[in-house]
Amino acid sequence: MRSNGIGLNGDTRSVSGILGRDGWYRDPMWAVAFRLTPVERQLLRTWELRRLQFITHAGAAAVTTHQTYSRLEHSLGLLSLVAHFAPDDEVARVAALLHDIGHLPFSHTFEGVAGLRHHELGRQYIRGLAPLLAEHGIAVDAVLRMEESNTVSVLRGLPGGLKLDHLESFVRSGRAHARLSEPPPETLAKLRLVDGAVHTDRATADYLAELALGEALYLCSWENALANGALRGLVGVLLDDGPERAAAIASMTDDELWTVLLTDPRTAEPTRRLRRDPLSWQLLADGHPDASLGWSYQLDRLYLDTACVAGIPVGFRAEQLAELPELPWRCVVIPPGGQA
Template identity: 50%
Template sequence: MYFDPLWRIEVRLTATEQRPLRTWPVRRLAFIAHAGAASITTVQTYSRLEHSLGVLALVAHFAPEHQPARTAALLHDVGHLPFSHTLEGLAGLDHDLTRQQITALFAADAALGDDAGTIIALDDGSIPSPLTASHGGLKLDHLDSFLRSGQAHGRTRSAPHELLRRLHLRDGAVDADPVDAVELADLAISEALAQRSAANLVPVAVVRGLVGRLLDTGALEPTELVGMTDDELWSVLLSSTETRADAASLRRHPQQWQLRHHSDDSCGEPFSHVVRRSYLDLPRSGGRPTSDPRVAALQGDLPMWVSAKRIDDRTHVA
């Protein structure tokens, strides 16, 4: 049994779900922060495994008999790098790692039932399922993200489990009454704003820069990075001569790093980052799409080029 504390759903885990939960690729997600590098500077410290189990709980709530979708929910983030989205794109590493991990898990255990291709297709939406918003809108993956983050930061107005009782799932899209649709839109927009704040972008830019430095010098191989947890990566960053000073500074004195905005990607700063996307899918209401002018404004601000710079070297750690 699994009881999800956010949604207050009790899930009777099938044998197909219990088996991957005993493997390291899935267990590893317990040591990957869902918020990525923002877990360094905020209270959003829950793991990718908690989120994955939350999405499983939602599928079990709305479509309890859909075993392939339940399996896909559990495995949909299995390929994440340390610090989740923070390091995506470095050394060409991207979401294709999830497909590779799912393929490897099924190859290692024939008792998992469905074939890997089906689970991958459910994950990427090429096969419609409770995980896929077929005609656009808020899907279960993002519903869990917005509510789990909102709860961690105190942004929710309704208790998540009470809100859930009022929601419906239509063709994979979350459908809410007008009042709840506004709350869900507020949570999505608040999450996008939080991801553009200094509390998120400073650690993202610094961690990306430090890991990029190790990859460029050959001190860290991409194949090593793929299998690491957050704490294992921290160990490397704090022990390597190329990164230890900046890594220690970020952990101990994050307030002494300043976020700077740039008009393009030619800033030349060593700790730079570009924000290219935000998750701003809105729920449907009465089967119809909803809209919010704030979404268009946020999308219009992208791409966003930023850099982080240490503004006080007196705390330099050798």
């Protein structure tokens, strides 16, 4: 039956859906299309995974940049890459789909706050899905081993080598920030996966290194640091209520946390100002005379994996490394009115 030219029960080739309703997933960035397995289709209906559609990959920087896509979009992108390079590795495909389910609202914005870590939370959530996985003959421990630091798998290779998770992030972020110089499907056609690490020719490896460098510099930009530092500081006010509040926040979506911040009298006004006029906030260098008036924001890690050429990660040139800030990189955000 058709209504107004729209297929109500037919295929969805004209739609980049995220539910796999017709049994297929088609990634619009990588231009990879593949049939979903029964366990993947079932997982896409769980709240643990659906929740990621309501969590921005870039965290609070969605307020100040074009980087507004969700954690689920990235997770489906990683599944697409695994399905491209290792289509028959069912455990790796499940691990790719579930690798980010432990993320807090706004992704990395609150990583480490009140001792909350998305990897640890993710392991708990994945173990909670053990009965579902077992129905399809998949052992939960096999899924968890896929990303362990001492394991070589489709999702993890040699130290310093570009893994698929970071490739997906660098290219998707690069598209949002206009850093790409070629369409992602053209890049993908030049890549091979060997023991969990991306291998390619020298020119493509250098291009991917530039995307990694661009991502690192973006993380230290005003747009990223101001928004994430401000939201982290606002949530810190809520966490004064104790560990029960922290546990509640951990399982929220972005919109649920916005609601809490906008209704709590301690955070309502600065939260409104952050959403309506981010430029009314200030970002100061660490050590500035007015730094005591604001909230500190710190970056401890930059993602600097590079693709391999002839089996070795290409790394970065000296002039590229000179552009990177010294870690830990710190700044201070000050709300309108000048006092956190």
